[in-house]
Amino acid sequence: MLRESRKRELKEQIFLQALQLFHEKGFEQVTVQEITAKCGIGKGTFFNYFAKKEDILLYLGESQIDLLQQSIEKHRNIDHPKEQIMHVLDDLLLHFSSHSELMKLATMEIMKSVSLAGKESKSVQQLHLHLASLIDRAKQNGKLHSRWETDVIATTIVGVYFHTILSWTLLEVQHAAISESFRKQLDVVWEGIDRI
Incomplete structure (x- = not known):
């Protein structure tokens, strides 16, 4: 249960951080690399949660x-x-x-x-x-x-x-x-x- 809760929290964090980047730079201009850097996660972790941007x-x-x-x-x-x-x-x-x-x-x-x-x-x-x-x-x-x-x-x-x-x-x-x-x-x- 704790693990599921942490997974939900991380997914929410990725979502909100990505939206912040989209807001600042525009959706098209933001890369997955920028999102992962802002979240402090690797690309593999990102792709565990989202198949694409x-x-x-x-x-x-x-x-x-x-x-x-x-x-x-x-x-x-x-x-x-x-x-x-x-x-x-x-x-x-x-x-x-x-x-x-x-x-x-x-x-x-x-x-x-x-x-x-x-x-x-x-x-x-x-x-x-x-x-x-x-x-x-x-x-x-x-x-x-x-x-x-x-x-x-x-x-x-x-x-x-x-x-x-x-x-x-x-x-x-x-x-x-x-x-x-x-x-x-x-x-x-x-x-x-x-x-x-």
Whole structure:
């Protein structure tokens, strides 16, 4: 367990240090050699974590999915499905905004690359599946009554979540406001979800 924790910490360190270099010099100008030098690791260690430089950007989605699973567990006892979803996605937004400039850079680089955007879609699908599972459970437990299919509800919430991230990334919204923006938008769509 300790070894896994250290591996996660090193991967996170490589990710953040690389993003810092990308921010300073531009993604295209940074080499794997510069990343390994900044992290104080060898190229072999780097390639144990990332197959190539571009894969560093994909770690953003991977780390969010790991955090999502932890957050779902942390908030599993919240009774109301909207509140549970709000807390879970709030945790993700807080993590995302904790290194705001670097996360904005990663988001922009992923959006510029068709290949990376396609690979990142796996993380989006994972988010969708986890939310659909929460929604199904709420319906089965009688805590959510909706005329909408689970898939439609999950897709709508994922859309609100990513709209919040893109607005924050592109429109220079303050990081403190990202959670508040998401909460307000979820309030609006939830009125249409929680109706028969």
